[in-house]
Amino acid sequence: MSALQAYVRATAPLGRETERIGPFLATYAKDSSHPMENYAIPDDGAQPSPEDLARLISAYRQRNLLPRLEFFTDAAPNVEASLAAAGFTLERRVPVMTCTAEERVDCLAPEHIQLREPSSDEEFRRLRSVQNVAFGEPPEVSDADVERNRHHLTVLAEHGETIVGGGIALDIVSGTTEIVGIAVAADHRGQGIAAAITAHLTHLAHARGARTAFLTPGDVGIGTVYRRAGYRVAGECVHLSLS
Secondary structure, eight states: OHHHHHHHHTTTTEEEEEEETEEEEEEESSSSGGGSEEEEEETTTTTOOHHHHHHHHHHHTTOOOEEEEEEETTTTTTTTHHHHTTTTTTEEEEEEEEEEETTTOOOOOTTTTTEEESSSSHHHHHHHHHHHHTOOOOOOOHEEEEEEESSEEEEEETTTTTEEEEEEEEBBBBTTEEEEEEEEEEGGGTTTHHHHHHHHHHHHHTTTTTTEEEEOSSSTTTTTHHTTOOOOEEEEEEEEEOO
């Protein structure tokens, strides 16, 4: 888990402002106040003091942001208890799943579905809109969202001329990449499309130099989809925040 946490610590600052606060790396999105875009990451083996936590809370409050952390518990096993004692509550606890090239399992998409990389900003925008709706967000997509996504390895699923799903592989750093945003439109679910997107995207990431791909399922149940593509549970990730 330390290698995966190091990956997140290296990639989370991209496109964000950062600040060192005691044993934490605090990250702040430049163009969004969304909680998922603003969070802190503890150092491996961190033992935060009450003073460290007070400074961290203050830093987020001063920016009118929710004090929030995301981290892998195996890398910082004592932090969750310290946060709970300071009043933080658990948003979610999800598995961390990993897949190497040797473990990957090919999953074919249904015959009526084509998997490919987007070829224009408009396709990036349409895909992101599908992802937003699938995750319960508004369908509108900003130019900044399109610009961010077009620099990542992206796969879309297409039925005729309709984009029905897709996913993203983030930057490859030290042989590791994170798979995010796997989504399928509601009326196309249950056909194996998500597993096919995951397998194809992971295959492309491995072909481009990643030795290990990892992801954190939005909920435990969806993990069965990723197991079909060869992913296995390697640890857990927690999200905690202070209202």
